[in-house]
Each structure stands twice: as C-alpha cells, then as structure tokens.
Amino acid sequence: MDKIDFSRYADIFKSETREYLSQLSQLIVNLEKSPRNRENIDAIFRNFHTIKGMAGTMGYRLVEMLSHSLEDLLSLLRDEKIIVDSNIIDTMLAGTDKIEELVETGKDQDEDTKSLITNISNIGQGAVDEGKKQVTKSPVKKVVCEIVFNENTPLKGARAIVLISDIEKSAEIVDFSPSKDLISNGEFDEGISLKLIPKVSLERIKKSILGYSDVRSVYLRDEESEVHRDKGLIRKSDIRVGIEKLNKLQNLLSELVISKESLKGFVKTEDRQRIVNETDRIGGIVSSVQDEVVKIRMVPIWQVFERFPRVIRDTAKELGKKVNFEIKGKDIELDRSMLENLAEPLLHLLRNSIYHGIETPESRRKMGKREEGHLILEAERQRGRVLIKVSDDGKGMDEDKILRRAVEMGLVNGDKIAGLSEKDILDFIFVSGFTTSEVVDEVSGRGVGMDVVKTSLRMLGGTLEFKTVRNKGTLFILKVPLTMAIIKAFLVRTGKETFAIPLTFIEETIEVGHNSIKTIHSKELFILRDEVIPVKRLHRIFGIENGNNKDFYPSVIVNSESRKVALITSEFLEHTDIVVKTLPRTLTNIKEFAGVTLLRDGKPALILDVPNVV
Amino acid sequence: MAVSILIVDDAIFMRKMIADILRKEGYEICGEAENGIEAIKKYKELHPNLVTMDIIMPDMSGIDAVQEIVDYDTEAKILMVSAMGQQSLVVEAIQKGAKDYVIKPFQPSRVLEAVERVLKTK
Numbered sequence: 001m002d003k004i005d006f007s008r009y010a011d012i013f014k015s016e017t018r019e020y021l022s023q024l025s026q027l028i029v030n031l032e033k034s035p036r037n038r039e040n041i042d043a044i045f046r047n048f049h050t051i052k053g054m055a056g057t058m059g060y061r062l063v064e065m066l067s068h069s070l071e072d073l074l075s076l077l078r079d080e081k082i083i084v085d086s087n088i089i090d091t092m093l094a095g096t097d098k099i100e101e102l103v104e105t106g107k108d109q110d111e112d113t114k115s116l117i118t119n120i121s122n123i124g125q126g127a128v129d130e131g132k133k134q135v136t137k138s139p140v141k142k143v144v145c146e147i148v149f150n151e152n153t154p155l156k157g158a159r160a161i162v163l164i165s166d167i168e169k170s171a172e173i174v175d176f177s178p179s180k181d182l183i184s185n186g187e188f189d190e191g192i193s194l195k196l197i198p199k200v201s202l203e204r205i206k207k208s209i210l211g212y213s214d215v216r217s218v219y220l221r222d223e224e225s226e227v228h229r230d231k232g233l234i235r236k237s238d239i240r241v242g243i244e245k246l247n248k249l250q251n252l253l254s255e256l257v258i259s260k261e262s263l264k265g266f267v268k269t270e271d272r273q274r275i276v277n278e279t280d281r282i283g284g285i286v287s288s289v290q291d292e293v294v295k296i297r298m299v300p301i302w303q304v305f306e307r308f309p310r311v312i313r314d315t316a317k318e319l320g321k322k323v324n325f326e327i328k329g330k331d332i333e334l335d336r337s338m339l340e341n342l343a344e345p346l347l348h349l350l351r352n353s354i355y356h357g358i359e360t361p362e363s364r365r366k367m368g369k370r371e372e373g374h375l376i377l378e379a380e381r382q383r384g385r386v387l388i389k390v391s392d393d394g395k396g397m398d399e400d401k402i403l404r405r406a407v408e409m410g411l412v413n414g415d416k417i418a419g420l421s422e423k424d425i426l427d428f429i430f431v432s433g434f435t436t437s438e439v440v441d442e443v444s445g446r447g448v449g450m451d452v453v454k455t456s457l458r459m460l461g462g463t464l465e466f467k468t469v470r471n472k473g474t475l476f477i478l479k480v481p482l483t484m485a486i487i488k489a490f491l492v493r494t495g496k497e498t499f500a501i502p503l504t505f506i507e508e509t510i511e512v513g514h515n516s517i518k519t520i521h522s523k524e525l526f527i528l529r530d531e532v533i534p535v536k537r538l539h540r541i542f543g544i545e546n547g548n549n550k551d552f553y554p555s556v557i558v559n560s561e562s563r564k565v566a567l568i569t570s571e572f573l574e575h576t577d578i579v580v581k582t583l584p585r586t587l588t589n590i591k592e593f594a595g596v597t598l599l600r601d602g603k604p605a606l607i608l609d610v611p612n613v614v
Numbered sequence: 615m616a617v618s619i620l621i622v623d624d625a626i627f628m629r630k631m632i633a634d635i636l637r638k639e640g641y642e643i644c645g646e647a648e649n650g651i652e653a654i655k656k657y658k659e660l661h662p663n664l665v666t667m668d669i670i671m672p673d674m675s676g677i678d679a680v681q682e683i684v685d686y687d688t689e690a691k692i693l694m695v696s697a698m699g700q701q702s703l704v705v706e707a708i709q710k711g712a713k714d715y716v717i718k719p720f721q722p723s724r725v726l727e728a729v730e731r732v733l734k735t736k
Contacts, residue, residue, distance in 0.1 A: 070709035154698055155696065155700070155717065157705060158701050158715055161705050161708050161709070162713070162715065165708060169735075170617075184699050184701075211727075211731060212731075213723075213727060297647075524617040
C-alpha cells in the first residue's frame with residue numbers, strides 16, 4: 001500500500017481545528033460562569049482531545065503536547081481535584097490562542113509553548129500536592145431545589161426564567177429538570193427542579209423565591225438525601241457495550257477499509273464492473289455497521305421501568321389510594337435516547353392514572369370493585385416499533401365534565417357542541433392547560449398536562465392514543481419507533497421539492513383520479529372503499545408550485561390517531577432509510593415538519609410531521 | 615428622592631393606568647414613551663430608576679428597546695408588560711436583560727410586587 005500523503009489533508013486539518021478552537025473559546029468562557037458544569041468540562045476535554053489526535057497524525061508535535069497537557073488539566077477539573085479560577089481560565093485561553101498560532105504557522109520549535117506547558121503542569125502539580133495535604137477534603141455540597149408554581153401562573157415559563165436568573169445571583173445552577181429550553185417554553189407541569197451550589201444560606205435563597213406570589217411552594221434539600229425521587233429518573237450516563245459487539249464493529253470497519261482501498265484501485269484502472277460490485281459490497285457493509293450501531297444503542301426497558309414501582313407507591317400513599325402495579329414485557333429493547341425521553345411522559349401517565357383514574361378504596365368498595373386498583377404498564381414489540389400501554393381499572397373519563405370545561409375555557413362554542421363526536425370531546429384533554437374542575441379539587445390543583453405528554457411523544461416520532469370507558473378504566477397506548485436516529489420513510493415529490501413521509505403513518509399509496517375528488521363545504525374529499533377520506537394537497541400546505549397537471553394524482557393515505565388523510569403529491573419516489581436530523585432552531589416552529597434528512601444526492605428533504613398535517 | 619419611572623406603551627390608556635397604580639404608591643412618573651425609539655431617547659435623557667416596557671409597539675418593539683437600553687446601561691432596571699400568550703417574547707426580553715414582567719390586564723398588587731422586587735435587584 002502506498003504511503004499516505006498527509007499534506008493533502010493540511011487544509012482540512014487547519015479548518016477543522018479552527019472550528020474546534022472557536023467552540024473552545026466559547027466553552028471556556030462558559031466554564032468561568034459555571035465552573036462545575038460537567039457537560040461543559042467534558043465538551044472542552046473532547047475538543048482538546050480531538051485536536052490532539054489530529055495534530056498527532058499531521059505531525060504537529062507541539063500542538064499535540066500542548067493539547068495533551070490541557071487535557072490533563074481538564075481531568076483534574078473533572079475529578080474536582082482543582083477548582084476553576086481566573087488563572088486556569090486565562091491559561092486555557094492562552095493555550096487555545098497558542099494552538100491557533102502553531103497550526104497557522106506550522107512551527108515545530110517554540111519556547112513560548114514550552115513555558116506554557118510547564119505552567120499548565122504546575123497548576124496540576126499544585127493540585128496534586130494540595131490533594132496529598134488534605135485527603136479528606138469534602139466535595140462540594142449540591143442542593144436540590146424544587147419549585148412548584150400556582151396553577152394559574154401566567155406565562156409560567158417566563159416566570160421560571162425570571163426566578164432562575166434571580167437564583168443565579170446567589171447560587172450556581174448545575175442542572176435543570178426539565179431542560180432550560182423546556183422550562184422557558186413553559187413545558188413543565190406544576191414545577192421545576194434545579195440542582196444548585198449555593199453561595200449564600202439556603203434560608204436566603206428560599207426567602208427570595210417565596211417573594212414571588214406565583215410560587216406556591218419551594219423545597220430545598222441536600223442532593224445526598226435524594227432517594228428515588230421521581231424527577232430525573234434516568235441519568236444520562238456512559239453506556240456499557242459488550243466486547244463482542246465492539247469486535248464485530250471493528251471487523252466490519254476493517255472490511256470497509258479493505259473495500260475502500262480496492263475501490264480506489266478499480267477507479268484508477270477504470271474497471272467499471274468491479275467498481276459497481278465493490279460499491280455494492282460497501283453498501284452491504286455500511287448497512288451491517290448501521291445495524292450493529294443500532295443494536296449497541298438498544299437497552300432493555302426495565303432499566304427505566306424498575307424505578308417506577310417506588311414512585312407509584314409513594315404517589316398512591318400520598319393520595320390515600322391502594323394500587324397494585326404490574327409491569328409486563330420488561331425485556332423488550334429500545335434505543336437508549338428514546339428510552340431516556342420516554343421516562344417522563346410515561347411517569348406522567350402513570351401518575352395521572354392514580355390521580356384521576358383509580359378511585360379511593362371507599363368509593364371502589366361502594367361500586368363493588370376490589371379496594372385495590374390495578375395499574376398495568378406493558379410493553380410489546382410490533383413490527384418496527386414498540387407499543388407501550390398504561391391501563392387502569394379506575395373510573396374512566398367523564399365526557400360531560402370534559403365538555404363543560406371545554407365550553408368554559410372557550411374551546412368550543414355552544415352551537416358547535418352538537419356536531420362533536422365522542423372522540424372530539426375526549427381530545428380536549430390534549431389542549432394546553434386543560435384541567436377539569438374535578439381535577440383541581442382532587443389533587444390540589446395539579447394540571448393534567450396531557451398536551452406535554454403528547455408533544456414529547458411526537459418529538460420522539462411516536463403517537464399517543466387512548467380509550468376510556470366510564471367506571472371501567474382508561475387505556476393509553478403509546479407507539480414509538482425502535483430508534484430515533486434512523487427511520488423508514490417514503491419519499492415523494494411535490495413541485496420541485498422532495499418530502500419524506502415516515503412509514504409508520506402510511507396506510508397505502510394510490511392514484512386518485514382528479515374527477516373523483518369532491519368539494520363539500522369547501523373541503524376536498526374522496527371516497528375510498530365506502531370511506532370518506534379528506535384530501536390535502538401538499539403543495540398547498542407548503543405554498544409551493546404544483547408540478548402536476550395529470551388526470552391522476554399520486555396520493556399517500558396517512559393515518560394518525562385514527563384520522564386518515566390523502567396527501568396529494570406530484571410523484572412517488574421510493575422507500576428508503578433516512579437519518580433524522582433535527583431542524584435548526586429557526587425552523588422548529590413550523591409545525592408541519594418533524595425534521596430534515598439528507599438525500600443521496602446531498603439535497604435536503606423535509607420530514608413531514610404527519611400528526612400535525614392531518 | 616422619589617423613585618423615578620419611565621412608562622413605555624403605545625396605548626395612552628395603558629400608560630395612564632400604570633401611572634395611576636404607581637403614583638398612588640408614591641412613585642414619580644418621570645416620563646412616557648410610545649415606542650421603542652422614543653423609550654431609548656427618554657432613557658438616556660432622564661435616567662429613570664425603572665422602566666415599564668410594553669412588548670408590541672410600532673416602529674421599534676420593546677424587546678429591541680431592552681437590548682439597546684441594556685447595552686447603554688448594563689444596570690438598567692426594566693419591567694416588561696406583556697399580554698397572555700407572549701411567553702417566548704418575555705423570555706427573550708429577560709434573556710436580553712429585562713428583570714421581570716407583569717401581565718395585562720393588571721392586578722395592581724402584582725405590578726407593585728414586581729416593581730419593588732426589580733428595584734431591589736443589584
């Protein structure tokens with residue numbers, strides 16, 4: 001094999017290093033503001049580590065040495081052996097400046113760099129000596145702060161953000177639950193939970209928080225005393241991977257390298273047939289790599305479920321109810337990040353069942369039910385997805401009450417009531433801020449927050465359906481894909497744009513004759529096997545040009561929560577696996593899109609958020 | 615010396631209402647502005663102890679005005695006045711340096727609570 005000519009990579013190396021360096025200066029500045037933010041420290045470490053690796057390969061010895069010593073410094077910070085001070089920040093910033101200079105000039109001798117490295121190792125040495133002196137130095141005490149807002153707090157997201165910036169004057173906040181973004185959007189139930197390192201007494205912090213009349217209660221306690229609380233059930237942590245899985249991946253990668261080299265050879269000799277064969281082979285290997293990586297990301301769901309019984313027990317006790325909680329299908333596996341994101345919504349549904357579903361022992365007795373309510377959490381694999389069911393044998397939902405409340409809230413006016421189906425009425429529970437008065441009496445004003453559950457599921461590419469029977473109980477069905485990263489989709493073209501429709505929502509594809517589309521009450525629809533299907537034209541939804549003047553329209557029948565719609569496109573393209581990328585922030589408020597993916601030709605295609613389109 | 619407050623709102627009615635609530639408690643209304651541009655000008659001229667700032671106004675929004683005022687005086691104390699449903703705007707204003715917010719329609723006690731709290735901030 002030819003010796004690799006590294007000089008060809010010099011430009012990529014430089015531009016990539018520049019990118020890392022610019023991220024680094026931002027991260028280091030953040031570090032000064034919140035010195036114990038572990039994620040931030042890890043990110044800085046990673047960036048230096050990557051630079052080190054690249055510099056080593058490219059033969060930039062000084063850069064390699066300098067990044068290495070900075071990495072050491074970061075490890076000490078991470079292990080809390082040293083504490084961030086302005087000297088450390090200055091040194092790190094000087095380090096990044098130096099790296100930039102060395103990369104641009106390509107110097108391999110520099111006294112300045114050497115003294116900088118000595119400086120860095122001195123800081124580290126100081127810490128080690130210090131450590132020897134006081135081995136028993138106690139780690140910093142973290143405090144968990146739980147704030148519950150009044151139910152009718154206007155713009156509670158904004159209220160929480162004001163509070164947070166107030167708290168930040170007297171404490172460093174190291175963790176937010178839910179995330180700060182969700183908090184600022186008001187996407188939390190009754191309260192938020194923060195982890196702080198206080199700079200003043202807890203009494204003072206508490207007093208200033210209680211100065212807001214929107215705050216109902218605040219609870220501060222040491223982190224250590226945290227036993228099985230229901231917030232932050234899952235810690236994002238490292239994942240353990242069996243060595244055999246890694247070996248398999250390694251083997252596949254070796255094959256890939258060999259294939260790549262062969263391909264290079266065939267390209268040189270312009271051997272068409274062998275190029276085609278080798279490309280196919282590479283395609284095969286890449287799919288296997290994809291499968292293996294997906295497998296590595298899979299974890300059994302008991303890892304989340306096992307924490308629930310304790311929460312259920314506590315909640316039931318708090319409300320004076322008796323609950324027999326049963327879990328089925330623990331061993332089914334799901335993508336790790338999917339699982340992490342499912343924990344909160346699931347817990348929400350379970351608690352809702354105890355709050356609103358299962359009755360008190362007395363009323364159950366009166367109705368001839370067993371005193372102990374039955375709550376079941378069940379997971380089941382179904383084709384490319386997982387079904388999770390939460391069911392209870394409680395009192396079910398009261399349609400009349402929901403309707404009354406919906407009218408009170410102005411969600412529906414009097415003359416439209418008659419036209420509402422049972423499902424329409426029940427669906428009001430998904431309206432943001434919806435609670436029934438009964439709810440308020442019963443559980444001291446906690447909001448149901450079903451809209452939040454539904455939104456978080458949608459963000460995972462999943463759906464939420466439910467069935468309820470008066471006095472018999474309620475069943476929630478969550479359907480989620482096995483993984484969030486790669487999904488199967490059907491590509492369609494509309495005008496000049498390509499859209500991806502996730503396969504989970506597709507019922508069938510048909511061609512609809514344009515004569516068979518009828519307009520009733522200015523809405524378009526057509527009849528398919530005795531069923532009336534509303535018609536939506538993709539190009540109208542997105543306000544783009546229509547490239548279709550044929551007699552038959554290629555249409556995709558999608559189904560979301562039992563609502564069917566025919567989406568009219570210009571052309572069917574193909575079935576394919578797509579890698580889901582989240583939309584840039586500026587686009588996230590366009591509700592018709594769930595994300596974006598890159599097509600084979602490198603052009604982006606938007607992924608349709610079917611529940612929001614139908 | 616009485617605490618001086620600049621009221622920024624495009625509706626005369628709202629300005630009058632806020633002024634009444636505050637005057638009753640002994641605050642001095644040192645000026646009024648009906649859009650962001652005017653607010654910045656008056657702020658530089660009057661150096662009020664506190665500003666109440668509407669969000670949606672013609673010519674320049676309250677959010678842009680917050681940005682400019684805070685750029686000019688990092689210690690400016692600005693209280694946003696918002697309608698329901700403007701959560702993301704309020705959050706943006708807070709992130710740009712506004713200290714707190716109140717919601718229309720007003721409850722005088724809430725306005726005073728927020729004003730007092732903002733004045734106390736350092």
